[in-house]
Amino acid sequence: MAISFEPTENTVAAKEHFNSIAMEQMRPISRRYDENEGEVPTEWVEWWWNTGRKQTSGKLDGPSDGFIQACVQAEELCFGDAALYLRMPTPALGGSAVGAAGTSEQKVQFLKHFHADGGHPIWGAMAITEPQAGSDASAIETTAEFDEASDEWVINGQKIFCTAGKGSSTVDGGFTVVWATIDPEAGRAGIKSFVVPANTPGMELVGCEKKLGIRASDTATLRFENCRVPRDHLLGSAEVKKKDPKKAGDKGFKGVLATFDASRPIVAAMAVGVGRASLDFVKENLAERGVEIRYDAPPAELTALERDLMEMEAELQAARLLTWRAASLISKGRPNNLEASMAKAKAGLAVTRITQKAVGLLGAEGYSTKLMVEKWMRDAKINDIYEGTQQINQLIVARRILDYPSSVLR
Amino acid sequence: MIEFQPSDDQALIAETVRQFAENEVRPQARTCDETGEMPAEIVSAAHELGLVANALPEAVGGGGERSAVTGCLIAEELAWGDLAIAVGILTPSLVGLPVADFGTDEQKNTVLKALCGSEFQAGALAITEPEFDFDVFRPRTTATRNGDHYVIEGRKCQVPAPGELPMLVTAMEGDALQAFLVDAKSSGIDRKRESNLGLRGLATEEITLSGVEVPASARLGGEAGADVRSLIVRGRVAMAAMAIGVARAAFETSRDYAKERETFGAPIATRQAIAFKLADMAIEIDGARLLTWEAAWRLDDGKDALREATLAYQQAQKVALTVSDGAVQVFGGHGYIRDYLPEMHLRNASGFASFEALSLV
Ligand SMILES: Cc1cc2nc3c(=O)[nH]c(=O)nc-3n(C[C@H](O)[C@H](O)[C@H](O)COP(=O)(O)OP(=O)(O)OC[C@H]3O[C@@H](n4cnc5c(N)ncnc54)[C@H](O)[C@@H]3O)c2cc1C
Numbered sequence: 001m002a003i004s005f006e007p008t009e010n011t012v013a014a015k016e017h018f019n020s021i022a023m024e025q026m027r028p029i030s031r032r033y034d035e036n037e038g039e040v041p042t043e044w045v046e047w048w049w050n051t052g053r054k055q056t057s058g059k060l061d062g063p064s065d066g067f068i069q070a071c072v073q074a075e076e077l078c079f080g081d082a083a084l085y086l087r088m089p090t091p092a093l094g095g096s097a098v099g100a101a102g103t104s105e106q107k108v109q110f111l112k113h114f115h116a117d118g119g120h121p122i123w124g125a126m127a128i129t130e131p132q133a134g135s136d137a138s139a140i141e142t143t144a145e146f147d148e149a150s151d152e153w154v155i156n157g158q159k160i161f162c163t164a165g166k167g168s169s170t171v172d173g174g175f176t177v178v179w180a181t182i183d184p185e186a187g188r189a190g191i192k193s194f195v196v197p198a199n200t201p202g203m204e205l206v207g208c209e210k211k212l213g214i215r216a217s218d219t220a221t222l223r224f225e226n227c228r229v230p231r232d233h234l235l236g237s238a239e240v241k242k243k244d245p246k247k248a249g250d251k252g253f254k255g256v257l258a259t260f261d262a263s264r265p266i267v268a269a270m271a272v273g274v275g276r277a278s279l280d281f282v283k284e285n286l287a288e289r290g291v292e293i294r295y296d297a298p299p300a301e302l303t304a305l306e307r308d309l310m311e312m313e314a315e316l317q318a319a320r321l322l323t324w325r326a327a328s329l330i331s332k333g334r335p336n337n338l339e340a341s342m343a344k345a346k347a348g349l350a351v352t353r354i355t356q357k358a359v360g361l362l363g364a365e366g367y368s369t370k371l372m373v374e375k376w377m378r379d380a381k382i383n384d385i386y387e388g389t390q391q392i393n394q395l396i397v398a399r400r401i402l403d404y405p406s407s408v409l410r
Numbered sequence: 411m412i413e414f415q416p417s418d419d420q421a422l423i424a425e426t427v428r429q430f431a432e433n434e435v436r437p438q439a440r441t442c443d444e445t446g447e448m449p450a451e452i453v454s455a456a457h458e459l460g461l462v463a464n465a466l467p468e469a470v471g472g473g474g475e476r477s478a479v480t481g482c483l484i485a486e487e488l489a490w491g492d493l494a495i496a497v498g499i500l501t502p503s504l505v506g507l508p509v510a511d512f513g514t515d516e517q518k519n520t521v522l523k524a525l526c527g528s529e530f531q532a533g534a535l536a537i538t539e540p541e542f543d544f545d546v547f548r549p550r551t552t553a554t555r556n557g558d559h560y561v562i563e564g565r566k567c568q569v570p571a572p573g574e575l576p577m578l579v580t581a582m583e584g585d586a587l588q589a590f591l592v593d594a595k596s597s598g599i600d601r602k603r604e605s606n607l608g609l610r611g612l613a614t615e616e617i618t619l620s621g622v623e624v625p626a627s628a629r630l631g632g633e634a635g636a637d638v639r640s641l642i643v644r645g646r647v648a649m650a651a652m653a654i655g656v657a658r659a660a661f662e663t664s665r666d667y668a669k670e671r672e673t674f675g676a677p678i679a680t681r682q683a684i685a686f687k688l689a690d691m692a693i694e695i696d697g698a699r700l701l702t703w704e705a706a707w708r709l710d711d712g713k714d715a716l717r718e719a720t721l722a723y724q725q726a727q728k729v730a731l732t733v734s735d736g737a738v739q740v741f742g743g744h745g746y747i748r749d750y751l752p753e754m755h756l757r758n759a760s761g762f763a764s765f766e767a768l769s770l771v
Contacts, residue, residue: 002417003479005704006711011412065412295720296639298545299763314721317704318697325414325700342693391686398685401692402669408680 011065011072017057018073022080025052030081033216034375038208041087041216049089049121066331067262068324071269075320078273082379083216085270090114092164093263094124097177097193100259101235109232110195113173122174122198123167126259127159127222134161135392137179138188138253142224144180146231146238153194153234155180155202155227161209163386165220169205174198176222177235179256186240188253195233202227213378262330264340264387268323268347271383275316275351278358278376283309285362308361312354319347338400345393348384355380414700420480423464427487430459435491442611443754448498450530456488456499457530465503466510470518471526476510478644478706481771482651486699489655493758494611496652501570503770504535505578507644508589512636516627517591521575532573534594536566536617537580537642537767546642546767551619553581553590553629560629562590562622567604568764571613578630579619580638587638589630598622608757639716644709645769646719650702650726652770653762654695657730660737660755661691668740684740691733698726706771723766730759 007015025047033041057073065072077085091098091114098110113122133139142157155178162168168176175197183190196203206221236256283293286305293306293313302310322343329336355377359366366373384390399409416424434455442448461484466472481503488496502525509521524531539549551564562581569577572594579592594601600618630636665688668679678684705718737752738745745752 001413001415002420003415003703003707004411004413005707006411008411063411068412295717296547298543298547300543301545310721310724314701314725317721318694318701318725321700321704322693322697324412325696328412328414342696345689346693346697391682394686394689395682397689397692398679398682401665401688402679402685404680404685409682409685 007068007072008063008065010059010062011069013059014057014069015072015076017055018076019079021052022076026077026080026084030084030372031369031375033081033084034213035215037210037215038218041084044084045087045089045121049119053090065328067265067327068331071265071323071327074266074269075273075276078270079277080273081216082270082274082382083214085273086163086214086217087167089121089123089167091124091175093126093259094168094175094177094195096259096263097126097235097256098124098195100262101193101256102195106195106232106235110175116173119173120171121167122171123164124174125162125164125168125176125220127162127165127176128179129161130158131160135389137257138191140179140181140191141184142178142180143184144182144192144194144234146182147228150228151231152228153182153231155194155196155224155229157224158206159222159224161386162220162222163217165222166205166208166218169196169198169203169220169222172198176203178222178224182238183240189240191253191256192238193235193256194229195235196224196227196229197233200227200229212381213375214382260387261326261335261337261340264344264393265323265326265330265336267383267387268319268326268340268343271347271351271380272316272320272323274376274380274383275312275319275347275354278355278373278380279309279312279316281371281373281376282312282358282361305361308357312357315350316354319343319350322346338397341388341393341396341400344387345390345397348393349390351380352384414703416479416483420477420483423480424483424487426459427461427484428490430456431487431491431496435488435495438495439492439611439751440748440754442492442494444610444748446605446610446613448495448611448613452495453499453530453532462500462502462506463526466506466522466526467518470522472510472522476507478647478709478771479703481648482702482706485648485651485770486655486658489652490659491655492611493652493656493761494609496655497570497609497768497770498612500770502531502533502575504570504768505533505575505591507769507771508535508578508630508636508641509591511641512631512634514627514632517630517632521591524575531575532571533575534570534572534577535768536569536577536592537645538568538764539565540567540616547587547639549580549582549587551579551581553583553588555583555626556623559623559625560590562592562619562624565616565618567614567616568606569615569617571603571615576628577617583629586635588635589638589641590624591628591630592619592622592624596622596624606761608754608759608761610757641769642767643716643719644771645767646723647702647705647709647715648770649762649765649768650698650705650719650722652765653723653726653730653759654699654702656755656759656762657691657695657698657726657733660730660734660752660759661688661695663751663755664688664691664737664740678740687736687740691736694729695733698722698729701725709771723762727762730762731756734759 209219326339464473468474576591701722708715734755
């Protein structure tokens with residue numbers, strides 16, 4: 001092993017594969033579903049379920065770049081359309097939670113429908129956020145009480161901003177992973193996650209948000225009123241370790257947070273995909289008018305435009321490489337909490353700026369809905385907000401580099 | 411396969427250089443900066459590590475381990491110790507690597523053998539010119555063929571002081587960018603020690619060449635000439651790595667200080683305004699380093715790297731300046747005082763806007 005930036009043939013093939021999906025399946029309908037917020041992009045959802053998910057991506061043999069390849073997939077598809085990516089019928093973040101904290105039986109039980117041959121499109125989702133608890137997930141108030149008589153968990157509370165929550169709560173076969181406390185007195189240690197299958201009585205889809213961007217993605221509010229799920233729908237252990245939740249072995253709050261270490265690189269990769277859509281478009285658009293970046297021009301001769309474009313290129317690539325580094329640690333089974341937050345913080349902000357700059361560089365045309373750059377700017381911004389805002393990821397990086405616990409730096 | 415871990419060999423070299431930087435280089439940094447002199451012992455101690463010779467061809471007594479990635483690891487660690495000393499230690503590469511890449515047999519025999527000898531030999535590369543609109547790919551310095559020799563005219567600056575070996579001078583020969591091995595004692599050469607904002611520990615010179623005559627055989631690569639452009643690209647990668655070393659030094663210094671320094675009853679690092687600044691420094695340094703490694707890897711892989719090297723260099727330059735400025739800020743008034751390192755890091759970091767051409771990898 002030595003430092004190398006040569007992707008495996010596998011990754012190259014996967015990149016091509018998902019790029020063609022992006023260009024052929026996503027881009028043509030991108031504007032339409034942005035304008036018709038709330039409408040299900042049926043052709044895309046059906047296509048993915050019946051065709052897309054069954055295709056092999058990449059080569060089946062030979063060395064693999066592991067989790068980096070998953071990042072490449074996310075980047076390519078979001079290069080197509082980030083909102084349609086989020087609307088794909090997949091287990092999504094719900095799946096990551098089950099994967100990270102579930103037993104092997106739970107994995108089979110909850111994920112099998114997603115691998116079924118036929119059936120119909122279904123969704124997974126993750127519901128953490130509540131009206132009064134966003135960045136501070138430990139402040140959630142949704143409760144889960146164990147009912148000995150029926151051997152069930154009884155969930156009460158309200159969740160907001162749940163991506164894919166409409167599909168996950170209303171289409172049979174899908175599920176929503178819901179964070180709730182089983183002991184409100186215990187703080188973080190009492191917080192557990194529960195798998196709530198679609199259409200479980202007591203779970204109600206209240207509605208979906210209207211948003212700045214990623215409009216084709218359903219962002220749901222879910223209400224839980226005496227919503228009952230069987231005992232084995234709890235992910236991880238039901239034990240509440242009040243003393244020291246930070247001690248190893250506790251798969252409670254730390255366990256649920258650990259899913260972020262895998263999902264943040266993916267969100268960062270998604271951001272890079274949107275940023276690249278914008279930057280590539282601007283470069284191509286300007287190239288047609290004879291503006292090409294001269295990498296060998298002396299500083300005094302570089303135009304402001306060239307400087308902007310170079311900076312956008314460098315920022316995008318720095319974000320991508322930080323993302324791949326975080327992903328590569330996952331493939332090696334090594335801790336990546338610091339690197340994942342670095343990647344997410346960098347990509348979220350870099351891409352927000354790149355896409356905003358792209359609108360500005362193209363002038364009135366860039367501002368017009370005739371072009372896509374204004375949409376990409378709207379779509380990009382969410383990446384600096386969800387999965388930990390810029391500030392929350394800075395906080396995590398800062399704690400790591402300073403070796404401070406969250407009690408000291410919050 | 412995409413891989414972010416150095417090889418075992420690279421990791422070992424980097425660790426050795428890191429220790430050298432920490433134990434030998436860093437303790438001398440401030441004195442060098444204040445006195446403008448670099449102790450001969452430190453360059454000879456570094457020479458014994460064989461960092462330069464290791465990259466030179468085996469045929470002339472080198473280690474045959476040329477790698478831009480390894481070069482970046484070395485450059486970052488040394489620059490972390492001190493930028494002026496780092497460049498001082500590596501100046502032999504400034505002539506050594508170009509001659510290794512393009513030199514005629516005769517040029518290799520004289521220059522490279524000397525560099526692989528037991529004594530340290532300073533090298534000098536004269537690329538930069540003192541003009542705001544200087545174009546590294548089209549310098550104003552000219553070389554005109556006249557029978558069996560060339561006549562060189564021009565003005566160069568930021569040239570590390572030449573030693574016994576001829577210095578390498580870039581010049582336009584008609585429309586072509588070429589380089590020439592020029593004895594610094596030739597007639598027509600006027601040398602002046604410079605005084606700069608940073609890099610003060612390194613003796614650098616402004617060199618005027620008026621009608622300097624060199625034999626035709628002094629052209630790098632002889633009749634075939636040299637791809638000087640590729641040397642400049644390498645220079646950008648090397649300078650990016652050094653900029654990251656300076657940035658990392660500034661970051662670590664301010665991070666450690668922030669945990670010590672208390673205001674209003676708590677360490678300043680516990681305040682977000684400071685902690686987030688430090689977090690951003692860490693993120694930006696890592697991002698720029700990865701860009702640099704990618705550019706270096708392309709060089710090692712024989713790919714064109716103008717774009718990647720330029721982007722990495724610009725990014726690293728920006729990061730070094732922002733981070734070292736941030737470090738002064740974290741130190742507050744103390745950051746302005748020469749008893750502490752940040753002001754020196756800031757002065758050194760400012761130089762990367764013009765150091766691009768020091769091709770050390
Ligand atoms: C489109 C969309 C999709 C989403 N999808 C999901 C989903 O699928 N599942 C889910 O559970 N959630 C989801 N979210 C919620 C998202 O993760 C939260 O919105 C986010 O974590 C921020 O929480 P908040 O909105 O309550 O902001 P707040 O937590 O109120 O933060 C407000 C501001 O304060 C800053 N801030 C907060 N705390 C600190 C601190 N300690 N130090 C410094 N600054 C601080 C924040 O960075 C932010 O700038 C989604 C949100 C959106 C908009």
